[in-house]
Amino acid sequence: MDALKIRNLKKGFSVPGQVGSLTVVDLPELTLGAGEQAALSGSSGSGKTTLLHLIAGILPAETGTIHLGNVEMTGLGEAGRDRLRAGTIGYIFQTFNLLQGFTCLENVLLGMSFGKGADRAYAMSLLGRVGLGDRLDYFPRQLSTGQQQRVAVARAVANRPHLVLADEPTGNLDPENARQALALIRQICTESKAALLLVSHDPLVLAGFDRVLSLSQLNRAALKEVG
Amino acid sequence: MILVLLVRRSLRQHLLSTLVTALSLALAGGLLMSVWVVKGQARETFTRQTGSWDAVLGARGSKLQLVLNAIFHLEASPGNVPFADYQAIATNRAVALAVPIAVGDNFRGYRIVGTLTSLFSEAEPVPGRKFRVAMGGRVFEDGFREALVGSFAARRLGLKVGDTFRPYHGLNFDPKAQHEDEYVVTGVLEPSNTPADRVIWIPLAGLQNMSGHAAATASDVSAVLVKLKSPIVGQQLEMMYNRQGDRFTFAWPLGTTLAQLFDKMAWFDKVLELVAYLVALVAAGSVLASIYNSMSARRRDMAILRALGARRFTVFASIVLEATSVAVLGMLGAWVLYLLILTAVASVIQTQTGVVLQVWAWNPVLLTAPAGLVLLGALAGVVPAIKAYRNPVAENLLPES
Numbered sequence: 011m012d013a014l015k016i017r018n019l020k021k022g023f024s025v026p027g028q029v030g031s032l033t034v035v036d037l038p039e040l041t042l043g044a045g046e047q048a049a050l051s052g053s054s055g056s057g058k059t060t061l062l063h064l065i066a067g068i069l070p071a072e073t074g075t076i077h078l079g080n081v082e083m084t085g086l087g088e089a090g091r092d093r094l095r096a097g098t099i100g101y102i103f104q105t106f107n108l109l110q111g112f113t114c115l116e117n118v119l120l121g122m123s124f125g126k127g128a129d130r131a132y133a134m135s136l137l138g139r140v141g142l143g144d145r146l147d148y149f150p151r152q153l154s155t156g157q158q159q160r161v162a163v164a165r166a167v168a169n170r171p172h173l174v175l176a177d178e179p180t181g182n183l184d185p186e187n188a189r190q191a192l193a194l195i196r197q198i199c200t201e202s203k204a205a206l207l208l209v210s211h212d213p214l215v216l217a218g219f220d221r222v223l224s225l226s227q228l229n230r231a232a233l234k235e236v237g
Numbered sequence: 238m239i240l241v242l243l244v245r246r247s248l249r250q251h252l253l254s255t256l257v258t259a260l261s262l263a264l265a266g267g268l269l270m271s272v273w274v275v276k277g278q279a280r281e282t283f284t285r286q287t288g289s290w291d292a293v294l295g296a297r298g299s300k301l302q303l304v305l306n307a308i309f310h311l312e313a314s315p316g317n318v319p320f321a322d323y324q325a326i327a328t329n330r331a332v333a334l335a336v337p338i339a340v341g342d343n344f345r346g347y348r349i350v351g352t353l354t355s356l357f358s359e360a361e362p363v364p365g366r367k368f369r370v371a372m373g374g375r376v377f378e379d380g381f382r383e384a385l386v387g388s389f390a391a392r393r394l395g396l397k398v399g400d401t402f403r404p405y406h407g408l409n410f411d412p413k414a415q416h417e418d419e420y421v422v423t424g425v426l427e428p429s430n431t432p433a434d435r436v437i438w439i440p441l442a443g444l445q446n447m448s449g450h451a452a453a454t455a456s457d458v459s460a461v462l463v464k465l466k467s468p469i470v471g472q473q474l475e476m477m478y479n480r481q482g483d484r485f486t487f488a489w490p491l492g493t494t495l496a497q498l499f500d501k502m503a504w505f506d507k508v509l510e511l512v513a514y515l516v517a518l519v520a521a522g523s524v525l526a527s528i529y530n531s532m533s534a535r536r537r538d539m540a541i542l543r544a545l546g547a548r549r550f551t552v553f554a555s556i557v558l559e560a561t562s563v564a565v566l567g568m569l570g571a572w573v574l575y576l577l578i579l580t581a582v583a584s585v586i587q588t589q590t591g592v593v594l595q596v597w598a599w600n601p602v603l604l605t606a607p608a609g610l611v612l613l614g615a616l617a618g619v620v621p622a623i624k625a626y627r628n629p630v631a632e633n634l635l636p637e638s
Contacts, residue, residue: 063631068544089548096546107541107634111250116242123239124546165545
């Protein structure tokens with residue numbers, strides 16, 4: 011079963027002073043197999059983040075369908091989308107978005123809490139796998155940028171998701187840390203059997219993927235497969 | 238569990254505002270409970286101080302002044318009662334016990350009261366309990382310059398058995414008005430937690446005949462404490478002294494007379510109560526303002542939680558729970574503050590009147606006031622919680638420029 015299946019997805023935003031809305035995402039079709047890893051490229055403002063928000067159910071779609079496994083996300087209300095996101099999706103942000111008032115371990119536990127439930131031992135083992143086993147009680151501000159991203163990776167996969175969405179996960183890292191972070195994300199997803207949809211405009215990052223999808227101009231909203 | 242973790246961390250992150258807000262709530266709760274308890278306990282305790290006495294007979298004047306003077310040893314005596322009139326009421330068939338008292342002197346501000354030894358052998362300062370003299374002492378003997386000192390007065394004045402002192406004239410301490418007569422302390426009373434604890438008791442004749450006192454009124458007494466055989470006969474005596482006669486005042490029933498005192502002070506209770514309610518409202522407002530103001534800085538955290546799968550209601554509930562927790566924290570402080578306030582107030586009241594308030598006594602307001610304030614705190618959290626509930630997730634997840 012596919013991890014992600016999108017059909018005729020549309021999303022627009024109202025623009026102040028204009029009648030109607032500006033279409034940001036118009037996606038006829040996108041499929042990601044179970045455990046598959048793909049990269050999504052596109053220039054700045056091309057709607058990459060909006061697409062990820064739609065897939066994660068953070069934003070509601072206007073038309074079209076998004077299937078996560080055999081569940082149709084677009085048929086759910088907000089609470090249902092929250093529940094589905096908590097249980098099946100891991101999200102890695104460009105700026106990591108760790109909660110500053112919580113320790114590394116608590117950040118990972120929070121990643122689990124809203125879904126299948128907190129599992130302290132598993133959270134600790136995940137942090138060990140990303141090389142932070144000795145930093146469990148550190149707060150994000152006490153970690154380097156690369157270490158923070160590793161916590162974010164551990165948090166994203168903590169709930170054993172079927173799909174991991176990564177939005178420019180190496181955008182804030184230096185080349186060496188970026189290489190390590192990317193390898194870690196892919197390795198963890200492989201181990202967790204989670205599909206990965208990674209957004210980036212870094213050619214070095216994109217080059218590492220067998221499948222790269224290019225999101226074209228927003229108003230054309232067409233998907234062009236180049237890989 | 239997740240809510241508890243969220244709230245705990247949030248409170249720690251905003252520790253200073255949490256403490257300040259909790260403190261303002263503590264102040265409100267402490268004040269509210271103190272005002273309520275002091276008001277209730279003072280009324281109840283003062284009314285109970287009448288002990289086994291049913292009435293007081295004194296010179297024509299205010300009943301309240303008469304009771305305050307004879308029972309609470311406050312205020313000046315409204316006048317004198319000739320000894321013959323004391324004897325008349327003491328032998329009245331309706332009277333079970335009548336004990337005269339005479340006032341007019343003090344020792345360093347503590348009132349000296351002349352009386353008969355029957356006060357200590359027959360009267361009950363607290364229903365069911367007679368006066369007790371502490372080990373090693375005894376009651377004074379009539380006709381001797383001896384004194385029995387109330388426990389509070391003895392402690393404050395440092396008087397013990399065998400000590401001697403010379404009384405001062407008048408009810409207020411004037412170092413230049415010392416009498417020549419020297420009294421020896423024969424005993425110290427065990428605490429009765431009544432105004433009697435603040436008094437130095439001497440023989441009635443001793444006070445009447447103190448050097449410098451007017452010889453013409455030497456046999457008079459200041460008031461007569463009366464215990465009736467039956468409460469019903471009080472009405473007959475009241476009729477006889479107050480309506481048919483015009484020389485004396487018969488203060489009966491004592492509870493009604495004392496109620497006048499509290500009725501006169503009712504406005505002050507209301508003011509205190511109003512102040513406490515206002516403080517409670519201001520404190521609830523500070524909970525609202527404190528959390529509401531922090532919401533701008535927490536929009537991103539809320540959005541991250543939502544992105545992790547937290548539902549809107551979870552975010553809403555975490556804010557309400559946070560406000561509730563601040564209120565609960567405040568109430569813990571309120572109980573501490575209440576104990577401090579009540580201890581201080583009880584000490585002042587004991588010093589001024591001898592009446593002892595029970596600091597640790599249970600009162601339902603100790604539960605209802607904190608519960609009410611916790612509810613108020615929780616309600617104050619609803620406004621910022623709605624703001625958090627409406628927080629748009631997507632736009633708050635974007636990288637900060």
